[in-house]
Amino acid sequence: QSVKISGVVTAKSDGQPLPGVSIGVKGTTTGTQTDFQGKFTIPANVNDILRISYIGFNPVEIPVNNSGEPLKIVLEEAPNSLNEVVVTALNISKDKKSLGYAVQGLKSRDISEAKETNLINALSGKIAGVNVTGSQGDMGSSRIIIRGETSVSGNNQPLFVVDGVIVDNSQFQGTNGSRDFANAISDLNSEDIESISVLKGPNAAALYGSRAAAGVILIKTKTGKGSKGAGITLNSNTTFATLKVFPDYQNEYGQGSNGKFSYVNGAGAGVNDGVDESWGPALDGRLIPQFFSNGQPAPFVAHPNNVRDFFKTGVTLNNGVSLAGSSDKFDYRLSYNNLNQTGVVPNSSQGKNSFLLNTTFRPNSKLTITTIANYIKDDADNLPGAYGRRATSTMLQFTWFGRQVDVNQLKNYRDANGNTFNWNNSYYSNPYFIAYENTVGQHKNRIIGSIELNYKIIEGLSANFRTGTDYYNDRRKIKIAYGTNGTPFGSYEEDAYTVNETNTEGRLQYTKKINKDFTFDGFVGGNISTILNEQNDQIAPKLAVAGLYTLSNSRDPLVSSNYYGKLKTYSYFASAQLGFRNYAFLNLTGRNDWSSTLPSSSLSYFYPSVNGSLILSEALDLKSNTLSYLKLRGGWSKVGKATTPYQLINTYNFTAPFGTNPQQSAASINLNPDLKPETTTSGEAGVEAGFFHDRVRLDLSVYNTNSVNQILNVDVSQTTGYSQKLINGGRINNKGLEVQLGLSPFKSKDFTWDVTVNYSRNKSKVISLDNEGKLQSYILGTNRTVQVLAAVGQPYGTLFGNAYTRDASGNIVIGANGTPVINPTKQYLGKYTPDWLGSINNSFTYKGVNLSFLVDARIGGSIYSNTNRTGTYTGVLASTLPGRGAANGGLSYYYPNNNTSAAAVQIAAGTSAPGGATVYDDGVIFKGVKADGTANTTILPAQSYYKGFTNVDEAFVYSASYVKLREVKLGYTFPSQWVKGLGLQSATVSLVGRNLWIIHKNVPNIDPETAFNTGNGQGLEDLTLPTVRNIGFNVNLKF
Amino acid sequence: CKKDLVKINQNPNASQNAQPDYLLTAATKATADTYWGTANNMDASLLFVQHWAKIQYTDPDRYIYTNTAFNELWSVGYAKSIVNLNQIIKLADAQANPNYKGVALVLRSWVFTLLTDNYGDIPYTQATNISTYLTPVYDKQKDVYFALLEDLKTAQAALSTTGPAIAGDVIYSNKIAQWKKFANSLRLRIALRIADREPDKAKQVLADIQAEGSGYISANSETAQLVYLASPNQNPISNLFDTRDDYRISKTVVDKLFALNDPRLPVYASKTQDATPNTYVGIPNGLLVGDASNLGFTKTSKPGTYFLAPGAPAVIISYAEVLFDRAEAAARGFTIENAADLYNQAVTASLKQYGIADATIATYVAQPSVQYDAANYKKSIGEQKWLALFGQGLEAFAEWRRLDYPQLQPAVAGTLSGKLPLRFIYPGTEQSLNGISYKAAVASQGADVLTTKLWFDVN
Structure with a gap:
């Protein structure tokens, strides 16, 4: 009926x-x-x-x-439902129960209350299997990896899709600014995001074909759908950033060498006054001429906060308003958001204005038209100086430092005559001068837009067409001022990047009930993608006059370079889902890509996937008070990766002419005319279960991913004539386990307590690099003598460097000069990839009050710390105190006849030396054995002792494990009857804290979570900025 | 659609074709930059032979190096120089221009000499042939020198003053006759390099040259060198001193120049900034950082302004060196020339190279301390050649090891247990990228450390 x-x-x-x-x-x-x-x-x-x-x-x-x-x-x-509707590949919503792979999502409030200026940071600890490495300092890039690195040399960052539009997440490092420029996805305004769905690997993402190997992050922005009242929302967020992790400096010895120091010009005219190390006299108030004292003796005392004093409290203001409305014919949402951040490094700041318009128009019952336009304008007048470069770094100078220097005396960095001054003039410029005059600005305009038409042809059959584009222009102005030490004429550089990706996609979707038991849901479609990338750099290497930053103000010829890259991909795809009685599902997908980057013989390639799910609790009617839900799922998929443009034919590059002679030389990469696409196959199985009326929710996945035929720019011995060769080869395996556990231990009308636990481990192994088995390792990154490798037989990302020489019992072998003997064969010193990641979020709600805190752990993995190495070499770290003077346990010694070039001779403390030779009390003996196996007895002055092992990389490799209190939120939603009188629909205030506390870490002086950049060469720390803690408040009003 | 896709992938950023003249300029400039630059010259060989010393950041002067320190000669040598020179040879064959081939072979032989002089065993036979050899094996030093002598013989035969013209030559402005002399002078240098090991071969090479008849570099104006230009094509030393002040002249060379009343002292050393009793003050090699800077930046001498000028040359083979080589060949009985005569001419040529007046030269050469000692030609030639090669760190380093004169004392706070470096360490990247070949080379030659003696270095 x-x-x-x-x-x-x-x-x-x-x-x-x-x-x-x-x-x-x-x-x-x-x-x-x-x-x-x-x-x-x-x-x-x-x-x-x-x-x-x-x-x-x-x-x-x-x-x-x-x-x-x-x-x-x-x-x-x-929240945390086992059986919700989720967004899957190509933005298609599906019942989670019908999927044969893991998908995990986040809601708006998970990321927008406790805001991060880089959206990626806000994901850390919230999704199983996702490894986020946060920015150094308080601005910059963050790296995100899902289920380990599957590509040896390629981009391992997931694909980002916003409202169906593929958006760019490149990081353009630049070469001269020593700034950690943020990755492009940080442009998105977290207040505009309604939900994030993470497709964790090839199985979930197979429909994206050649771009799916690293997983996909699907972002859905808010719409006007269902808006109520006036539809106006105001959001205001203010956070304060203070330094959290900071090197532990010593405050007992000041600048100099061999205990001696006296200032004349800071460039070597005095006693050790050009030395930028702290092996000088004790900071005991003795009178010594110093940089500020005009040749007069002044008390040589410690300024324990001298580095901390340089930094400020960062302030981020994030204010937004949105207007939304809807009727049966249309809905819309328009938002504006303003971000204004002043950083912890003096004179650093960044700002962002973003506008988002999202409209849906339904002219009749068959047609829906959706348009989205997102305009973002980033303006940073100066980003903080990162990395260790002389003219632009922040932490370089504080690691090569005189511990007696009071930075407050450097604040006015020019004297009355306009000359700059500093505590050291042989290598550095005044740090305030660097901060205020050697600036790097970034100005970016970006538009992301799309139009989507959906037409219902007949019942069950609909057509969908969407075209979307992401376009931005990123301009940078890099200024080095006249008079900078090392760059006396200054320089000026303008870099411009233009990125554009356009995707046009059509799809026919068909849904049919075959009979009483079977349903069919499927589609076919096609996509055309065009990616353009243009780069233009120009440098005036030496300015003609000071203070004028134009490219024509140059005394040397301009140095220019440009790059134009274009790639195009045509694709067809199809997907079919067969359902049986709504408890068993089989999903099949296929995609064929034609990529312009591959040779014509192999530019077409096909990717299939199959997966299925079975809701056992329904199929076998297992539902009980204990077991409320049980689903098994599994699948297999094959995806792949093309490459970047122009990788087939060798080229010759031009460099600036020598006089009138043009110069041309072979590019350093030997390209490959027979390139094939990379292939990743992945198997995945999982269980989803609910117990006690879903009060306990478990989602468990295991996966095994093999990536073969990798397109590798392998580093080769330069004796081949090239630095790198592009090959197809190599195999890398990733195996892993992910567990999400949701608990609702307590639930009543007024009070609920929810717990979310995420745990994941990924184990990678590089099985081979080339088909002939000749290559043993691929260099992912280098810092000093440490390399990060993908080495055959090892996990991905091993650290490889200088190690101690040890005897058979493991004792360190000490040379005749009293310092450790470096093993001539480099050794594996660890790997940067963690063993496991885990997090626990507790959320309590009592009436309108919500309290949650997230603890996040990354266990295992190693990091090489150049802050520790350099700080040991220069004697600024507290760890260099033992042995410096009798009070610090130093041993007594003398030099026969006071000949300091001879070997020191140890004597008992308090005794005098033969011939009245001077007795020193800063002797240290390196713990180890001599070549003959007997205990080392060679005594060294502390300065030589500490410098003596700084070329042993092993000494500065630490466990990168940490446990952090990542996020605390305390929110209050005012009762609706209260706020209604004020014309409000809702009002929420919250106190938020991010990165509050490192509960546990092993590496001293730095935060082990430091992204070197977004590339694969991680596990290296290089004089990074201190990390910060953010505390702030958020107000959200809906009218 | 396939055609469309292939067309999109045409690279608009670089050329797929190379031009021999442009390659020649680039390969010459790249090699000269590293030969005269920081990593190989200022921070290594000039310190080893005690021409220069460090007053700041003294680790290299104390022989503290990592296995990345000597990457540059290797990487530039193979991947910037030899690879492009090989391309010139290929183009020369295709375009039937043997003069390009000859010039490229001469330069390539010079680069290989630099490599083997400093590292010892190196890839030669399998080098820069990436499609066949991804992990080239190392050839023994003897085999490398022998092969280079053959290559230079081939070059000599290919070079023809009546052949097709070349362009892009920034050493001799495309004059083929000069290249023929450069080729022979390099053969002479290599012949002497192996003289202690393979005297018969050395003698044969000199006889061949004599028979072929194109001669050696025979005037200071014929010296093989790259004359630098103004910034940004300035001399690497000038470039460094623009922004750094880490180097002083070594006390060893200043003491010697004083002892000999050598008129080259004001050329090699700058006056101290603050007036000092001796005007020219060198600093001992290998002091601890504090001890070095305590000598006073303003009270010690930088290298002479001749060497600090933007347009200073990078000397590859000087006329003086050729004369010293000919003197030694005579002293060893390889030729029938007059050793003492040639020695005097060599010293004279060196002084003239720096514009010193004839009368001053005559006085200098007449000093007993300068005169040739036939009883110990290695000492006479070794000491004067060491002075003549001032600034040419790599060649001075090779000849000091071979001739064992002057007798240098190790750096004050040296870290090699009283020894001096005798070679460069292989780049650390060879261990990770060419491990099997590397291990075989180390097994054959000896530990990959600074103090391992190379094949040519007999005593």
């Missing part, structure tokens, strides 16, 4: 109608959506089951009767 069912759907939390809710007749293809007032009508037969589902809510099923009464359906919000 056919009846017409009507009803209204409301949300349990606030009783407001829910538009856009899917209503379907179970086992058929009949379906509709609620309108903006939450209402719907649908034809059905008596005894049919209606299924009502909506993203973020528990679906409900209601049997149809012929009472004729409108249904009143109340949906309950379901």
Whole structure:
């Protein structure tokens, strides 16, 4: 008996109608959506089951009767639900239960309350299997890796898709600014994000074909759908950043060498006054001429906070307003957001203005038109100086430092005559001069836009067309001032990057109930993608006059370079889902790509995937009070990767002419005309289970990924005539386990307690690098003598460098000069990839109060720290105190006849030396054995002792493990009856803290979580900026 | 659509074709820059032979190096110089221009000499042939020198003053006759390098040259050198001193120049900035950082302004060196020339190279301390050649090891247990990227350390 069912759907939390809710007749293809007032009508037969589902809510099923009464359906919000609707590849929403792979999502509030200026940082610890390495300092790049590195040399960052539009997440490092420029995805405004769905690997992402190997992050922005009241939302966020991890400096000895120091010009005219190390006299108030004293003796004393004093409290203001509305014909949302950040490094700042317009227009019952336009304008007048470069670094000078220097005396860095001054003039410029005059500005304009048409041709068959583009222009102005030490004429550089990616996609979708048991849901489609990348750098290497930053103000010829890259991919794809009685599903996908980057013989390639799910709890009717849900899933997929443009034919590059003679030389990479695409195959299986009415929710995945035929720019012995060769070869395996556990230990009307636990481990192994087995390692990154390798037989990302020489019992072998003998054969010193990642989030809600805190751990993995190495060499670190003077346990010694070039001779403390030779009390003996196996007895002055092992990389490799209190949020939502009187729909205030506390770490003086950049050469720390803790508050008002 | 895709992938950023003249300029400039530059000259060989010393950051002067310190000669030699010179040879064959081939072979032989002189065993036969050899094996030093002598013989035969013209030559401005002399002078240098080991071969090479008849570099104006230009094509030393002040002249060379009343002292050393009793003050090699800077930046001498000028040359083979070589060949009985005569001419040529007046030269040469000692030609030639090669660190380092004169004392706070370096360490990248070949070379030649003696260095 056919009846017409009507009803209204409301949300349990606030009783407001829910538009856009899917209503379907179970086992058929009949379906509709609620309108903006939450209402719907649908034809059905008596005894049919209606299924009502909506993203973020528990679906409900209601049997149809012929009472004729409108249904009143109340949906309950379901955070962490096992069976919700999720967004999958190509932005297609599906019931999670029908999927044969892991998907994990985040909601708006997970990322927007405790904001990060780089969106990536906000993901850390929140998704199993996702490894985020945060920015150094308080601005800069962050790296995100899902399920380990699957490509030896390529980009291992996931693909980012915003509202169906593939957006760029490049990081253009530049070469001269020594700035850690943020990766491009940080442009997104977290306040605009409604949800994030993470497709964790090839299985989930197979439909993206050649770009899916590293996983996909799908971002959905907020729409006007279901907006209520005036539709105006105001959001204001203010956070304060203070230094968290900071080197532990010593405050007992000042600048100099061999205990001696006296200042004349800071460039070597005095006693050790050109030495930028702290092996000088004791900071005991003795009178010594210093840089500020005009040749007069002044007390030589410690300024324990001299480095900390240089930094400021960073302030970030993030304010936004949005306007949303909807009717049955359209909905829209327009938002504006302003970010203004002043950094902890003096004179550093960045700002962002973003506008997002999202509209949907439904002219009739068949056609839906959606347009999205996002305009972002980034303006940074000066980003903080990172890395160890002389004219631009922040931490370089503080690691090569005189511990007696009071930076407050350097603040006015020019004297009355306009001359700059500093504590050291042989190598450095005044750090304030560097901060205020050697600036790097970044100005970026970006637009992300799309138009989507959806047309319902007949019942069950619809067509979808979307074209979207991401375009930005990033301009940088790099200024080095006249008079900078090392760059006396200064320099000026302008770099411009233009990036554009356009995707046009068409799709035909068909849904059909085959019979009582089987349903079919599938589509076919095609995509054309064009990626353009242009780069233009110009440098005036020596300025003609001071203070004028134009390219024509140059005394040397300009140095220019440009790059133009274009690649195009054509694709066809198809997907089919076969459902059986709504508890068993089989999914098949296939995609064929044609990429311009490959040779014509191999530019076409096909990627299939298959996966399935079985809801055992329904199939076998296992549901009980203990077991509420049980699903098994599994799948296999093959995806791949093309390459970047122009990798097939060798080229010759031009360099600036020598006089009138042009210069041309072979490029350093030997290219490959027979390139094939990379292939990654991945198997995945999982279990999802709910217990005790879903109070306990478990989602467990195991996977095994093999990546073969890697396109590798392998470093080769330069005796081949090239530095690198592009090859197809190599095999890397990643195996892993992911567990998400959701607990609701306590739940009552007023109080709930939710716990989310994420755990993941990934084990990688480089099986081979080339098909002939000749290559043993691939260099991912280098710092000093330490290399980060993908080495055959090793996990991905091993650290390889100088080690101690040890005897058979493991004792360190000490040379005749008293310092350790470096092993002439380099050794593996660790790997940067962690063993496992884990996090626990606890969330408590009592009436309107919500408290949550996230603890995040990364265990295992190693890091080489150049801050520790250099700080040991220069004697600025507190760790160099032992042995410096009798009070610090130093041993006594003398030089026979006071000949300091001879070997020192140890004597008992307090005794005098033969011939009245001077007795020193800063002797140290390196613990180890001599070549003959007997204990080392050679005594060294502390300065020689500490310098004596700084070329042993092993000494500065530490465990990179940490446990952090990542995020604390305390929010209060005012009762709606209170705020209604003020014309508000809701008002929420929250106190938020990010990166508050490192509960545990092993590496001294630095934060072990430091992204070197977003590339694969991690595990190296190089005089990074101190990391910060952020504390702030957030106010959200809805009218 | 395939055609469209292939067309999109045409590289608009670089040329797929090379031109021999442009390659020649680039290869010459790249090699000269590293030959005269920081890593190989200022921070290594000039310190080893005690021409220069460090007053700041003294680790290299104390022989403290890592295995990345000597990357540059290797990487530039193979991957910037030899690879492009080989391309010139290929183009020369295709375009039937044997003069390009000859010039490229001469330069390539010079680069290989630099490599083997400093590292010992090096890839030669399998080098720069990436499509066949991804991990080239190392050839023994003897085999490398022998092969280079053959290459230079081939070059000599290919070079023809009546042949097609070349361009892009920034050493001799495309004059083929000069290249023929450069080729022979390099053969002479290599012949003497192996003289202690393979005297018969050395003698044969000199006889061949004599028979072929194109002669050696025979005037200061014929010296093989790259004359630098103004910034940004300035001399690497000038470039460094623009922004750094780490080097002083070594006390060893200043003492010797004083002892000999050598008129080259004011050329080799600058006056101290603050007036000092001796005007020219060198500093001992290998002091601890504090001890070095305590000598006073203003009270010690930088290298002479001749060497600090933007347009100073990078000398590859000087006329004086050729004369010293000919003197030694005579002293060894390889030729029938007059050793003492040639020695005097060599000293004279060296002084003239720096514009010293004839009368001053005559006085200098007449001094007993300068005169040739036939009983110990290695000492006479060794000491004067060491002075003549001032600034040419790599060649001075090779000849000091071979002739064992002057007798140098190790750096004050040296770290080699009283020894001086006798070679460069192989780049650390060879261990990770060419491990099997590297290990075989180390097994054959001896430990990969600074103090391992190379094949040519007999005593």
